[in-house]
Amino acid sequence: MSAQALSDLIAHARETAALGRVSGLISWDQEVMMPPKGAEGRAEEASAMAAVLHARRTDPRLAEWIAAIDPAALPDDAARRDVELAARDHARATRVPAALEAHLASLSVRSQGIWAKARAEDDFAGFAPILGQMVEARREQAAALAEPGQDPYDALLEEYEPGMHAAALDALFARLRDGLVPLAAEAGERTLPPPLTGFFGQDQQMQLAREVATAFRYDWQAGRLDLSTHPFSSGHRGDARITTRVDEGDPFNCLYSTIHETGHAVYEQNIAADLYGRPAGSYCSMGVHESQSRFFENQVGRSRAFAEWLAPKMRAAFPDAPADAEAFFRAANRIHPGFIRTESDEVHYNLHILMRFDLERELMAGRLAARDLAEAWRARFEADFGTPPPDDRRGALQDVHWSLGLFGYFPTYSLGNLNAAMLEDAMRRDLPDMDAMMAKGELEAIVGWLTDKVHRHGATLPAPALIEAATGAPLSEAPLLAHLRRKVDALA
Structure with missing residues (x-):
């Protein structure tokens, strides 16, 4: 029976x-x-x-x-x-x-x-x-x-994050905020590299996006790349699709959106075949899912090593791109309190998330009316970032999530960053030549490590157990703060 x-x-x-x-x-x-x-x-x-x-x-x-x-x-x-x-x-x-x-x-x-x-x-x-x-x-x-x-x-x-509670996130995020605020203030005192200027055509951006997704081992026989208002990934294993968006004045938008969504899709493509369609054949949590996209985007895509491979390709596609790898690295990691979450640097990114986490709980508790969200957003953003957004398009209207009813999703982005930093520490112990691989654009071993430790398991383990098995440690903010400390120092 x-x-x-x-x-x-x-x-x-x-x-x-x-x-x-x-x-x-x-x-x-x-x-x-x-x-x-x-x-x-x-x-x-x-x-x-x-x-x-x-x-x-x-x-x-x-x-x-x-x-x-x-x-x-x-x-x-x-x-x-x-x-x-x-x-x-x-x-x-x-x-x-x-x-x-x-x-x-x-x-x-x-x-x-x-x-x-x-x-x-x-x-x-x-x-x-x-x-x-x-x-x-x-x-x-x-x-x-x-x-x-x-x-x-x-x-x-x-x-989105089975077993997690807002009270636990409050404590975790408070420790994260305590580390982020002084780091952001320190970074803000430094001279910024100039932002990119020039014209970056859509066709060239999309061609480069496909080349970069290929380097990250995206299987084009099991996916496709299209344009959408807000980049996203959808599908499973044999049909894991990604979208990106293009701003012809800013190629980083398309580039890093594509890398981010590729991280999601490669996770889906690499879940073990024998789990397909079963309850355990899905992802174990969105915090783990986001760790894969954020790892691709930040630990690899914005690294100084990967800039050695990527900068010449950018320069070949766009004459207005940074002239060399070091200039590209600095431009791609320009630390400044911008208004848009998806275009944010790593130091400020989690402050965007912590703000959304607080605001959506206020909405769900009935303490904040939907009609008052834009004003509450402006006030909170000014308190956290020093200046209010100039318009609602760069304020409360910038993200698609609440229009879709995805309340509870936003904190998984910060959990993804925390998990990604822990995974990087563990990967560097196992792959000491990781930087040399990235500098050549040879990412097979890196993606293979993630597949072995994370992707193939699907939901056969709960998220905390999966991350601890992969990294040897329970969830902590310390590796992410150390990663960001190294990034700020590298840009000094």
Whole structure:
């Protein structure tokens, strides 16, 4: 009975995962290919898919299969995680009404389109009403998901970082902030290299983006690169797609967005084939997922060693690019308190995240109304960075996440940075010639190390256990602060 129940559970999970990938494809199409007038129909389609998926995730047979499985009879640790994750997901899904899931899916499509228009037109007032609807819907979902005595925000955080709590993040981020603020102040006292100026054509940027993604071992037979308003990665294993964006006055935007999204996609492409479609065959947390994109982007992409390989390619594509590797390294790591998170230097980046973490908790707790977000953003940004953003396009409208209802996602970026720094320390112990590899653009061993330690395992281990197994240490802010200290010193 136990073996048959496990077989039935896995078969059901595989089909649900396949339908989830279909839902992901229509989301990808919405942001990359869909014509503007398709939004109304797409909202209906997303709502219908959400209803189908919710019905499968709340299927009463799941509870019956899980109850019939003898844990002692499971063949391996991966199967045990399959059952554990299936039970967790079923319990969460059954707490949320089907109508609310369908409403959230439809609302997300409509909200994203309104956000994109509002961002382009710097019109927060035009976005605020539907943001208010999204906040209320997600608060309703959080209340349904929360277990007795649980902070509703923690119930949302669980979706992206299982087992993490806002209280633990508060303590961790307070220690991180204590290290970041004086480091940012010190860096701000130094003479900055001039920003890039000139014209950097879209075709050349996209050609270079493809070349760099290839160097990071992106499998083009299992992915593609397109343009979108906000860069993202989507898909799984054999179809892991990435998008980027182009600013013809700033090639770093496209370059580092592409490297970042490639990190996500390569993680997905390298999850072990035998886990495909199973509950344990997904990523273990977004903090781990973001560690792969941030590692590619910062530990490799912005390193002095990698500049030896990348700078000549930039110069060949763009006559206005920095003249040599050292100039490129300094330009790519220019430390200044900019307004845009995705264009931020490493020192200031986490201050962007800590601000969003605080603001979204205020929204979810009902202490901040959606209509007041832009003003709250300006006040908090001025307090943290010294000057308010000049407009809402570079303020509360810059990120897509809240329009999609992704409350609880932002802190995983800082967790990703923390994990990435820990992984770098461990990798350098195992690969002492890592810098020489990066200087030649030979990243096979680096990506191979990450695949062995992180990618292939999928969700067979919880995130804290996976990172500790890979690095030999529990999560800590110290390696990231040490990494940033070295970066600031290198730019002296």
